[in-house]
Amino acid sequence: MSWLDRLFKRKTPSKNVAKERLQLVLRHDRMKLPPGLLAALKDDLIRVISNYVEIDEAGISVELNERNSRRSLVASIPVVGTRRKKD
Amino acid sequence: MTSGKGGVGKTTATANVGAALAALGNRVVLVDADIGLRNLDVVLGLENRIVYDLVDVIDGYCRLKQALIRDKRFEGLYLLPAAQTKDKAAVNPEQMRQLVNELKELELGDETETPRQFDYVVIDSPAGIEQGFRNAISGADRAFIVTTPEISAVRDADRIIGLLEAEELRRPQLIINRLRPGMVRSGDMMGIEDMIDILAVDLLGVVPEDDGIVISTNRGVPVAGDASSRAGRAYRNIARRITGEDVPLMDLEKKDSFFGRLGQILRFRG
Numbered sequence A: 001m002s003w004l005d006r007l008f009k010r011k012t013p014s015k016n017v018a019k020e021r022l023q024l025v026l027r028h029d030r031m032k033l034p035p036g037l038l039a040a041l042k043d044d045l046i047r048v049i050s051n052y053v054e055i056d057e058a059g060i061s062v063e064l065n066e067r068n069s070r071r072s073l074v075a076s077i078p079v080v081g082t083r084r085k086k087d
Numbered sequence B: 001m002t003s004g005k006g007g008v009g010k011t012t013a014t015a016n017v018g019a020a021l022a023a024l025g026n027r028v029v030l031v032d033a034d035i036g037l038r039n040l041d042v043v044l045g046l047e048n049r050i051v052y053d054l055v056d057v058i059d060g061y062c063r064l065k066q067a068l069i070r071d072k073r074f075e076g077l078y079l080l081p082a083a084q085t086k087d088k089a090a091v092n093p094e095q096m097r098q099l100v101n102e103l104k105e106l107e108l109g110d111e112t113e114t115p116r117q118f119d120y121v122v123i124d125s126p127a128g129i130e131q132g133f134r135n136a137i138s139g140a141d142r143a144f145i146v147t148t149p150e151i152s153a154v155r156d157a158d159r160i161i162g163l164l165e166a167e168e169l170r171r172p173q174l175i176i177n178r179l180r181p182g183m184v185r186s187g188d189m190m191g192i193e194d195m196i197d198i199l200a201v202d203l204l205g206v207v208p209e210d211d212g213i214v215i216s217t218n219r220g221v222p223v224a225g226d227a228s229s230r231a232g233r234a235y236r237n238i239a240r241r242i243t244g245e246d247v248p249l250m251d252l253e254k255k256d257s258f259f260g261r262l263g264q265i266l267r268f269r270g
């Protein structure tokens, strides 16, 4: 804040506050992946990972996260056995 | 004409853009897709002439032509009213798509007008993102999003833009309504650039806050027909842009005062 602003007790214009708040909330709103996309991603993950380890398909969760303004895809995949049984 | 949030001016915009398109010589039909909350009829001042409605057509109680109301003040302007006693579930998206296709093919004419197809079918969407919205967009080729310069309205508009993209209605265009230039100038309202920046869509037009809208809605006479109204001019500009004409944004700062007009004349000379 400049001394002039302080002198007249000028606050940040409310439209700047609105814009910043809006941009933040929209970052969140837009982060949600379409449900169809998430389901397809899950199916593909199950297929690929099952080639290497035995997993509990029902316990899988896939989420889009944001921390420190970095977005990441976090998948939790419970492993049942380390070696996939040969058919 | 859609928005997400209610009360931002979809119905007013539908009525006025429709009237302005008709005034440009187009054949236009306005479809009130807000089933159960019929309003386009009163905004247009046609509420006393309704016999059949959209749901009657879909249920086969009458023919499409019988449900259309012709606006005698604007040549070429017609209204297909919503049903008032049913709810949104009375219609599904496939039925709406068929109805809109039928409207596009319909040829209307009588002793004064030669048979002709509609140039524009303008659909007034209900608020929300559920079935009523899905119905309204199912027959549409283009989408116009109405928003006001407020956080909640812009947020909802963003949501709608995402949903429209998922429905293959790409490149929706934005109508910013109820802008107050004085508040934008003093930093207390988001301006045109702010909103385009946030929503990243193309701008179709800007309609200022205007008491004349309330008065014209009271009377049931679209403000688009009023040559001296600023909001009316904004809607007329939007209509011309819809037809493909390149119309610059009007200067919302300019007051139609004596000195303002004098300034215009001097600038015109200079």
Ligand SMILES: Nc1ncnc2c1ncn2[C@@H]1O[C@H](COP(=O)(O)OP(=O)(O)O)[C@@H](O)[C@H]1O
Binding pocket: B003, B005, B006, B007, B008, B009, B010, B011, B012, B013, B127, B177, B178, B179, B207, B208, B209, B210, B211, B213, B214, B217, B231
């Ligand atoms: N540019 C404007 N200036 C002043 N009032 C407006 C303007 N646009 C709309 N309104 C008023 O806002 C209210 C809601 O408008 P409406 O068109 O019914 O919104 P929606 O169809 O999105 O619910 C109405 O009372 C209308 O007269």
Ligand SMILES: [Mg+2]
Binding pocket: B010, B011, B012, B034, B039, B125, B126
């Ligand atoms: Mg409405």
